[in-house]
Amino acid sequence: xxxxxxxxxxxxxxxxxxxxxxxxxxxxxxxxxxxxxxxxxxxxxxxxxxxxxxxxxxxxxxxxxxxxxxxxxxxxxxxxxxxxxxxxxxxxxxxxxxxxxxxxxxxxxxxxxxxxxxxxxxxxxxxxxxxxxxxxxxxxxxxxxxxxxxxxxxxxxxxxxxxxxxxxxxxxxxxxxxxxxxxxxxxxxxxxxxxxxxxxxxxxxxxxxxxxxxxxxxxxxxxxxxxxxxxxxxxxxxxxxxxxxxxxxxxxxxxxxxxxxxxxxxxxxxxxxxxxxxxxxxxxxxxxxxxxxxxxxxxxxxxxxxxxxxxxxxxxxxxxxxxxxxxxxxxxxxxxxxxxxxxxx
Amino acid sequence: xxxxxxxxxxxxxxxxxxxxxxxxxxxxxxxxxxxxxxxxxxxxxxxxxxxxxxxxxxxxxxxxxxxxxxxxxxxxxxxxxxxxxxxxxxxxxxxxxxxxxxxxxxxxxxxxxxxxxxxxxxxxxxxxxxxxxxxxxxxxxxxxxxxxxxxxxxxxxxxxxxxxxxxxxxxxxxxxxxxxxxxxxxxxxxxxxxxxxxxxxxxxxxxxxxxxxxxxxxxxxxxxxxxxxxxxxxxxxxxxxxxxxxxxxxxxxxxxxxxxxxxxxxxxxxxxxxxxxxxxxxxxxxxxxxxxxxxxxxxxxxxxxxxxxxxxxxxxxxxxxxxxxxxxxxxxxxxxxxxxxxxxx
Numbered sequence: 020x021x022x023x024x025x026x027x028x029x030x031x032x033x034x035x036x037x038x039x040x041x042x043x044x045x046x047x048x049x050x051x052x053x054x055x056x057x058x059x060x061x062x063x064x065x066x067x068x069x070x071x072x073x074x075x076x077x078x079x080x081x082x083x084x085x086x087x088x089x090x091x092x093x094x095x096x097x098x099x100x101x102x103x104x105x106x107x108x109x110x111x112x113x114x115x116x117x118x119x120x121x122x123x124x125x126x127x128x129x130x131x132x133x134x135x136x137x138x139x140x141x142x143x144x145x146x147x148x149x150x151x152x153x154x155x156x157x158x159x160x161x162x163x164x165x166x167x168x169x170x171x172x173x174x175x176x177x178x179x180x181x182x183x184x185x186x187x188x189x190x191x192x193x194x195x196x197x198x199x200x201x202x203x204x205x206x207x208x209x210x211x212x213x214x215x216x217x218x219x220x221x222x223x224x225x226x227x228x229x230x231x232x233x234x235x236x237x238x239x240x241x242x243x244x245x246x247x248x249x250x251x252x253x254x255x256x257x258x259x260x261x262x263x264x265x266x267x268x269x270x271x272x273x274x275x276x277x278x279x280x281x282x283x284x285x286x287x288x289x290x291x292x293x294x295x296x297x298x299x300x301x302x303x304x305x306x307x308x309x310x311x312x313x314x315x316x317x318x319x320x321x322x323x324x325x326x327x328x329x330x331x332x333x334x335x336x337x338x339x340x341x342x343x344x345x346x347x348x349x350x351x352x353x354x355x356x357x358x359x360x361x362x363x364x
Numbered sequence: 365x366x367x368x369x370x371x372x373x374x375x376x377x378x379x380x381x382x383x384x385x386x387x388x389x390x391x392x393x394x395x396x397x398x399x400x401x402x403x404x405x406x407x408x409x410x411x412x413x414x415x416x417x418x419x420x421x422x423x424x425x426x427x428x429x430x431x432x433x434x435x436x437x438x439x440x441x442x443x444x445x446x447x448x449x450x451x452x453x454x455x456x457x458x459x460x461x462x463x464x465x466x467x468x469x470x471x472x473x474x475x476x477x478x479x480x481x482x483x484x485x486x487x488x489x490x491x492x493x494x495x496x497x498x499x500x501x502x503x504x505x506x507x508x509x510x511x512x513x514x515x516x517x518x519x520x521x522x523x524x525x526x527x528x529x530x531x532x533x534x535x536x537x538x539x540x541x542x543x544x545x546x547x548x549x550x551x552x553x554x555x556x557x558x559x560x561x562x563x564x565x566x567x568x569x570x571x572x573x574x575x576x577x578x579x580x581x582x583x584x585x586x587x588x589x590x591x592x593x594x595x596x597x598x599x600x601x602x603x604x605x606x607x608x609x610x611x612x613x614x615x616x617x618x619x620x621x622x623x624x625x626x627x628x629x630x631x632x633x634x635x636x637x638x639x640x641x642x643x644x645x646x647x648x649x650x651x652x653x654x655x656x657x658x659x660x661x662x663x664x665x666x667x668x669x670x671x672x673x674x675x676x677x678x679x680x681x682x683x684x685x686x687x688x689x690x691x692x693x694x695x696x697x698x699x700x701x702x703x704x705x706x707x708x709x
Contacts, residue, residue: 189697339677
């Protein structure tokens with residue numbers, strides 16, 4: 020089966036996915052019977068190209084590396100914006116990787132609504148639209164008979180969403196708890212080694228883990244969006260981010276950290292969703308954990324999620340929470356997942 | 365979509381699956397559009413019944429609890445053996461949960477060959493046939509257009525096989541390593557607390573973790589079968605159990621354990637598969653791990669597997685490795701998996 024893909028956004032994650040598509044072209048064909056062409060890319064900064072017969076991805080990736088954009092590509096139609104690309108480019112699958120906005124979900128939410136409305140599958144790593152509008156979008160996808168997949172909104176490509184929906188299908192998840200933000204876990208790990216908040220923040224920024232404006236990570240908003248997604252998608256919750264009490268790591272002092280160390284404990288920024296009767300609740304906060312707690316040993320940018328279920332009790336997944344190829348991989352696995360669901364034997 | 369199931373074997377795991385089927389009947393119908401009847405059970409000790417219109421599972425389970433067998437069931441045709449049940453009972457899905465034999469795979473292998481040959485889906489927790497004959501059976505299933513699923517052969521219902529094949533699809537797994545036998549991990553944990561091998565073995569037997577003849581666990585054969593399955597299914601290996609150097613825990617002395625403790629280490633029985641060039645190799649042996657190793661903190665009957673992949677580097681899953689409902693759940697998730705693959709929208 021052959022698919023035509025259009026990329027809405029072509030930043031680090033989109034490029035990572037494009038690289039994996041190229042590297043794994045043979046594996047996808049021989050191992051999974053899946054073929055693809057990328058017919059369009061639309062990114063306000065990197066440039067927009069539509070080429071009906073399919074872009075030369077190798078050239079696209081080398082242009083991105085060399086110039087930081089794809090404007091030097093010498094074929095196709097240039098300059099289509101995202102909505103025109105979604106509506107007019109010949110594509111079956113929209114890869115929505117525009118910048119995340121967890122306040123109103125734009126521009127991602129408009130992209131996803133338009134794509135599903137045009138009966139195109141959507142795979143995305145964009146937390147905003149899923150945290151804010153999951154139920155509406157899932158219903159829109161169902162009504163239009165297409166897939167909406169978003170493994171990469173939580174724990175990058177480490178199985179979390181598909182783990183719960185597919186490999187734990189039929190289990191009732193009663194509680195989800197874990198470390199779901201790599202940046203703050205890296206910072207807390209370094210702070211436990213004695214470095215100051217300011218020093219580790221600078222180091223995290225230098226390594227590309229934290230943004231120049233680090234609020235989404237250090238104030239807990241990123242973890243908040245993720246626990247909302249998990250609570251709603253996996254546990255049947257109806258939460259909005261504003262319903263989730265959220266405290267980041269900015270108020271943890273070096274004294275707090277010293278005292279924790281003396282007590283044999285570590286701070287972890289924990290997202291937690293649980294049931295009270297039929298209602299799903301969630302919160303994000305720094306928690307002191309001891310060495311007997313598994314999460315004590317999850318350090319650096321690594322993430323970990325524990326699912327408490329009826330049939331299996333606790334199942335924990337540990338893996339990378341961010342990264343170019345790691346998050347790009349989530350799109351690959353979602354692409355294969357929609358292929359498995361929609362290609363007929 | 366409605367399925368007819370026949371159980372070949374009705375021991376602890378089969379009963380656990382039957383219990384989950386009953387408890388989750390509504391969830392399966394409303395959440396997944398899946399309905400079922402169980403038309404037959406065939407077990408040389410518990411009794412055999414075929415009832416075309418479907419057995420009363422509630423009564424079956426209460427008989428099992430009360431009498432230890434289903435011989436008091438008052439309807440249906442009695443006394444069919446396993447092969448007659450596979451060949452003649454009206455069933456789409458064969459639940460193969462006969463006793464495991466990791467030397468020649470019998471009787472499971474004959475059951476599975478017969479079922480696939482009759483174009484019936486097979487879901488099983490039986491390690492022997494999969495460790496010994498995976499390639500033959502996978503090819504037979506493919507040729508007959510039916511599913512062969514066996515999540516429960518490794519880590520009970522904790523996602524391991526489906527985790528690799530579905531939620532890590534497209535990733536190349538370079539190495540698999542972990543604790544895959546709960547009984548020995550329980551014993552090593554207790555021995556590290558100062559108890560003798562003999563004492564903890566008796567305790568493990570009393571709790572139902574170890575058999576009266578504990579060789580399969582303590583000599584590493586169970587872990588050997590599991591690493592062979594993982595190596596062949598997930599990494600494309602061509603291993604037989606005899607190709608895998610295997611050392612159990614019987615030669616670890618109390619002195620060894622004391623010395624390890626002094627050094628801040630613990631013994632873990634580790635199954636390990638890796639690539640040498642294009643060849644997949646594997647071994648099972650006790651390994652000393654320090655507190656900086658994740659596996660140090662996986663204790664008791666809990667299991668853990670780390671997959672080293674190209675796109676995601678390390679992903680680790682931690683969860684129960686045994687248990688009536690936990691292993692029964694693996695059959696439920698495989699049943700849902702074949703439903704997802706074979707029911708068309």
